[in-house]
Amino acid sequence: MRIGDVAQKAGVSTRALRYYEEQGLLTSDRTSSGQRIYDNSAVERVQMIQRFFTAGLASRTIAQLLPCVDSGRASAELAELLEAERERITAAIDDLLATRESLDRIIDITNNPTPEHCPGLREPTWSPYNPAI
């Protein structure tokens, strides 16, 4: 497979694939003329990379993670990283759930514009999540 095929099958741009390679997330064989050649597993790998990106992992983090996925082994340091990312994701989920509830309250109020809804509107039902951790 060439880069365009992988891009189409994985639903990303060719630019993204070259970027992944540049970041050490994806490897490719080359033809004698220099064109990238991938096997079928590349599509799955790209989709996995995409999921990690969507989950808010940085490319450097993913680069650390992938060898662990491949080998099934993690150093103590890497295990810490995994746990830290897990907690970050959990916090992000909690934050999104809280925000969705806020939105639901707003939606409910705007659908049923009765005065008694108003006072509690700004009650902070959640605690902020710190992305810097």
Next chain:
Amino acid sequence: MRIGDVAQKAGVSTRALRYYEEQGLLTSDRTSSGQRIYDNSAVERVQMIQRFFTAGLASRTIAQLLPCVDSGRASAELAELLEAERERITAAIDDLLATRESLDRIIDITNNPTPEHCPGLREPTWSPYNPAI
């Protein structure tokens, strides 16, 4: 309260507060010399803004949302926006849940490095069918 107090109480930078004002998310009174003056409700409002940012809403979207929060009323257009953002957040939550499960599997495998874990490592748990591995 001056800007530094609000920043500290809300846990953000003064730069962020000026940015929020620039984006129409936050208002302030001014002293005769031009310094910003806030009342206590500003802290809560900033925290609400922060939550929306953390949930991935853009400043323009928040700017559209806040009047609706304040008034408890939404135009049909705005109601659509609310619903769209709700769906976006739900999708983000689902994605994070799936990614967390992937991470959990990796963590489990690295904690119990037994060979029988390995084959399924790349199985996409969220995918409808299982391609040839």
Next chain:
DNA sequence: CTAAAACTTGACGTTGACGTCAAGGTCAAG
């Protein structure tokens, strides 16, 4: 063979939410 499509590297552009410096004005304390 030729034209179009697809590929290559390189480099600059984009976007958003601020960080950060510059060059000052303001204000309470001693």
Next chain:
DNA sequence: CTTGACCTTGACGTCAACGTCAAGTTTTAG
């Protein structure tokens, strides 16, 4: 009065994940 903490606007810097254009090479289709 003066020092130092805090404030102002303005403007440029940052970072990440690509988008996009350029200019040339390779592959494919007819």
